[in-house]
Structure formats: structure tokens, C-alpha cells
Amino acid sequence: MFKRLLxxxxxxxxxxxxxxxxxxxQVINGTVIGKSGDKVMIxxxxxxxxxxxxGMPAGRIIEVRDDSPEENQVAxxxxxxxxxxxxxxxxxxxxxxxxxxxxxxxxxxxxxxxxRNGVRSxxxxxxxxxxxxxxxxxxxxxxxxxxxxxMDYHAYVKHCIGxxxxxxxxxxxxHMAPDxxxxxxMIPADADEEELLMRxxxxxxxxxxxxxxxxxxxxxxxxxxxxxxxAAWQAADRVQMAPALPSDVAKDKVIVVDGPDEVLVxxxxxxxxxxxxxxxxxxxxxxxxxxxxxxxxxxx
Numbered sequence: 052m053f054k055r056l057l058x059x060x061x062x063x064x065x066x067x068x069x070x071x072x073x074x075x076x077q078v079i080n081g082t083v084i085g086k087s088g089d090k091v092m093i094x095x096x097x098x099x100x101x102x103x104x105x106g107m108p109a110g111r112i113i114e115v116r117d118d119s120p121e122e123n124q125v126a127x128x129x130x131x132x133x134x135x136x137x138x139x140x141x142x143x144x145x146x147x148x149x150x151x152x153x154x155x156x157x158x159x160x161x162x163x164x165x166x167r168n169g170v171r172s173x174x175x176x177x178x179x180x181x182x183x184x185x186x187x188x189x190x191x192x193x194x195x196x197x198x199x200x201x202m203d204y205h206a207y208v209k210h211c212i213g214x215x216x217x218x219x220x221x222x223x224x225x226h227m228a229p230d231x232x233x234x235x236x237m238i239p240a241d242a243d244e245e246e247l248l249m250r251x252x253x254x255x256x257x258x259x260x261x262x263x264x265x266x267x268x269x270x271x272x273x274x275x276x277x278x279x280x281x282a283a284w285q286a287a288d289r290v291q292m293a294p295a296l297p298s299d300v301a302k303d304k305v306i307v308v309d310g311p312d313e314v315l316v317x318x319x320x321x322x323x324x325x326x327x328x329x330x331x332x333x334x335x336x337x338x339x340x341x342x343x344x345x346x347x348x349x350x351x
Contacts, residue, residue: 069081069082069083069115070115071083071093071107071112071115072112072113072115072166073107073111073112073113074111074112074113074163075111079093079095080095080096081093081094081095081096082094083115084104086109087106088106090106090107090108090109091106091107091108091109091112092104092105092106092107093105093106093107112167113163113166113167115167139170139172139344139345139346139347140170140172140173140174140205140333140336140345140346140347141161141164141165141168141170141172141173141174141347142173142174142176142333142347143158143161143173143174143175143176144176144178145175145176145177145178145179145215145218146178146179147179148179148183148184148214149179149183149184149187149188149191149213149214149215149217150183150184150186150187150188150214151183151184153179153183153187153191153215154187154190154191155187155190155191155193155194158191158194158195159194159197159198161173162194162198162202165202166198166201166202171201171202171203172202172203172205172342172345173202173203173204173205174205174206174207174333174336175204175205175206175207175218175222176207176209176333177206177207177208177209177210177211177215177218177219178209178210178211179210179211179212179213179214179215180210180211180212180213183213183214183215183237184214185214185237185238185246185249185250185253186249187214188214188217188237188249188253189249189252189253191217191218192217192221192253192256195217195218195221196221199221199223203223203224204218204221204222204223204224205222205223205224205225205226205336206218206219206221206222206224206225206226207226207228207330207333207336208225208226208227208228208231208233209228209230209231210231210232210233211231211232211233211234212232212233212234212235212236212316213235213236213237214237216233216234216235216237216257216271216274216275217253219233219271220257220260220261220271221260223264224336224340225327226327226330226336226339227319227322227327227328227329227330228329228330228331228332229319229329229331230319231318231319231322231329232316232317232318232319233274233316233317233322234274234314234315234316234317235274235275235277235314235315235316236277236314237250237253237275237314238250250275250276251276251278253275254271254272254275254276254279255272257271257272257275258271258272267290267292269281269292270283270292270315270317270325273309273314273315274314274315274316274317275314276314277311277312277313277314278311279309280294280295280309280310280311280313281293281294281307281308281309281315282294282295282296282297282300282305282307282308282309283305283306283307283325284296284300284304284305284306285304285306285324286300286304290306290324290325290326296308306321306324306325307321333347334347
């Protein structure tokens with residue numbers, strides 16, 4: 052019955068009110084009228100001049116679009132956040148370990164909250180070193196992929212050693228803080244066969260993802276999988292990469308040589324040589340990418 056009411060609200064003309072965007076992409080016309088328990092109550096058009104009230108889990112509602120300040124305020128109260136704000140960016144601090152303080156559930160909640168507020172730029176402020184749970188890495192990857200088409204991900208990297216690399220290779224835009232450091236290892240030296248296979252799978256997906264964004268995936272791959280060897284050097288106006296360093300490359304042009312059984316780690320000086328100019332703060336990203344509306348929407 053509930054699905055039938057949703058379908059009617061989509062195609063039956065028009066109850067005046069807001070456009071309510073759900074997490075599966077559906078948009079229903081209705082009015083948020085309050086909250087009952089853990090559900091948001093919505094009045095929708097049931098057809099033939101009738102209306103119906105339905106309860107919707109708050110987590111399923113991504114955004115409420117309405118021009119009425121009064122209705123937006125009702126929605127904000129019911130959803131436990133500000134509805135209809137929009138613009139700017141939201142910052143998500145990534146600290147601790149993946150599978151500990153950093154979880155797929157927490158990341159999804161942050162994305163949903165941003166979308167609900169009409170914010171489409173999300174900055175992952177990464178300051179994480181150490182080991183983590185590879186299965187949680189894959190779960191986070193699936194969450195980021197799920198919303199990637201409707202969000203603009205930025206990774207602002209201070210220290211990113213190990214599993215938190217998922218936020219770097221999934222980002223549309225990568226920015227390095229001064230004195231940043233980024234790379235492996237993703238798993239301990241005594242990892243079992245299952246962890247080794249998962250790491251290889253994550254590295255494969257990361258290199259493919261980088262290519263989708265127009266980046267060379269070999270560098271991120273070498274940060275994850277020690278089986279991937281990499282040499283990088285400055286050549287004319289670009290960075291060149293190969294599995295091994297050619298003998299004719301001048302010493303002062305070498306960025307890094309990552310040999311077999313090593314996991315690539317880059318320092319801020321090497322990153323600068325590779326073309327990543329340091330960005331002082333998250334707030335300064337706007338000037339770098341030419342955004343005049345770059346303000347922190349996650350702050351009151």
C-alpha cells in the first residue's frame with residue numbers, strides 16, 4: 052500500500068508542497084507535516100482529490116525542496132537538520148582507523164546529511180595513519196561509489212597512510228596540505244591470504260577509478276600493492292611514470308623510485324614535484340578551483 056501511495060504521488064498531479072528526494076532517486080510531491088517516533092510524516096496526493104499521510108524513515112529523505120520558509124522549517128525540525136539550505140561545502144574529518152572511528156555507516160550518514168541540506172561538495176579532511184579493516188575499506192568504497200554521481204568529492208590530505216587511501220582514490224579532486232604524507236602500507240606484514248587478495252582487488256579498483264577521473268592510476272596502485280613497481284620523474288612540462296627508472300633520467304628530475312616488495316609513500320616535497328601544490332587550509336580550496344561560493348555549510 053505504501054509503495055502504491057508513493058507511485059500515485061509521483062504521477063497524480065499535484066498536491067502543493069515540497070519535492071521530497073529519496074535515497075533511491077525517487078522524487079515525491081508532498082508536505083512534511085511533522086514527526087512520529089523515528090519517522091517523518093508526509094502528506095501526499097493519493098489521487099482523485101484525496102490525500103494520505105505516510106511515515107518515512109528520516110534516513111531515506113535526502114533533500115526537501117521548497118520555496119516556503121515555513122514549510123522548510125517544519126521539515127528541518129522533523130528531519131533533525133536544516134532543509135533547503137544548499138551551496139558551499141561540508142567538511143568530514145577522517146581521523147583514526149578504518150573500521151574503528153571511521154566506518155561506512157558514518158560516512159553514509161555524513162553524505163546523506165549534506166545532500167539533505169542541498170550541499171553537493173564534500174571535503175574529506177584526511178589525517179589518518181595506521182592499519183584498518185580491509186572489508187570496511189570496501190564497504191566505504193561502495194558507499195562513496197553509490198553517491199559519487201550526485202556529489203563532488205574533495206580529499207584534503209594531511210597524513211594518509213594505509214586504508215584511509217580509499218578517500219584519496221575515490222575523490223574527484225585531491226588537495227595536499229603543507230607537510231603532507233600519503234601512501235601505504237594498507238595491511239600488516241603478516242597479512243593472511245584473504246587480506247592479500249582484498250588488497251590486490253582494492254588496488255585494481257583504485258587504478259581503474261583514477262583513470263575515470265583522468266589521472267594516472269599507477270601511483271595510487273603502487274601506494275596500495277607492493278607488487279606494483281613505479282618510477283616517477285619530471286620530464287619537460289609533465290610527470291612521467293614507468294615500472295622502472297630509465298638510465299638517462301637526471302638525478303634532480305627523479306621524484307620517486309618504488310621497488311619490488313615496497314609500498315609507495317610520498318612526502319610533501321615529492322608531491323610538490325609531482326604537481327600537487329600545497330593548499331594551506333580547506334577554506335583555501337575555493338580559490339584554487341575558482342569557486343566563489345566556497346563556504347562551510349556544515350557550520351551553523
